[in-house]
């Protein structure tokens with residue numbers, strides 16, 4: 001990172017986090033221990049679910065959720081083209097077919113009407129994502145899933161701590177998956193968590209993350225080398241779990257700080273007519289994940305890309321969250337092509353993720369906003 005750069009994201013690590021990680025390191029117990037258990041309970045409680053299963057990443061959690069639901073060859077799974085690629089890759093890992101539906105231009109989440117139109121007898125699940133943490137329509141997706149008797153998988157990786165009509169994200173589907181990469185609301189370095197009220201599903205996930213071992217050890221020797229199903233090593237080590245426990249204890253404080261930063265951004269950017277700012281519906285208590293603005297519809301992708309480059313040239317971290325999944329090479333190779341999901345494509349060509357983390361000062365935010373305004377006016381001048 002060049003000196004003076006305002007970074008796009010940054011984990012919030014304090015002496016409390018350091019202490020618990022160090023204590024765990026010194027304990028000698030580095031895998032499958034008390035920190036895993038405590039971390040699972042904390043995340044399950046924060047998401048209104050009875051079971052938490054810690055895994056090595058959000059992606060691993062999505063993979064296990066699909067396998068535990070028995071999804072495989074010949075099955076179709078509906079998901080959004082406007083997300084991080086893991087939301088769809090898990091479908092390919094399971095050998096099933098991703099079916100994308102276009103999004104709503106306001107919430108950036110799947111359009112419920114299009115989901116219903118895409119359901120076939122082969123549809124075996126819906127993976128709904130809270131785009132940038134926005135929980136809009138989560139209850140509508142749950143209703144559709146119930147109507148067609150298929151499971152809703154909630155990829156809530158961006159929504160830890162968010163509620164919609166008083167209900168916690170993670171609890172809308174049969175199963176929810178969180179991720180703890182360092183740019184998320186809390187981090188474990190790498191890590192994820194499956195949450196569910198379904199004990200049977202939880203048991204299958206616990207076994208599969210641990211090489212298919214039985215979840216209840218019996219017999220004098222235990223059954224450490226008995227593998228009752230095909231499993232994986234998707235465990236989360238104790239050091240990461242300790243960091244997760246310490247971070248979860250500070251979650252309300254982290255959410256509040258992120259909310260303040262978002263408010264300051266909205267206040268500073270409100271007057272720029274070329275920008276569409278993120279909105280939070282009254283039914284939503286948002287735990288802010290990222291701060292993503294977009295240029296108005298008359299801007300092209302090339303213009304947006306020049307604005308991003310200009311920001312970077314001025315040491316302002318930024319990103320194009322998200323390029324459409326269906327246009328990534330492995331998906332184009334499956335036959336997906338430009339023009340198939342025009343709303344998602346149009347939105348994704350105009351988004352700008354701005355620096356967003358708890359350590360931003362007002363001065364940083366002012367600098368980011370002034371630079372953004374300058375880059376936009378430069379684009380306007382070059383048009384005239």
Ligand SMILES: *Cc1c(COP(=O)(O)O)cnc(C)c1O
Nearest residue numbers: 057058059084086157179180181
């Ligand atoms: C972060 C994220 C994931 C999981 O990412 P990992 O890096 O595997 O933890 C999955 N889906 C979405 C929408 C995400 O934002």
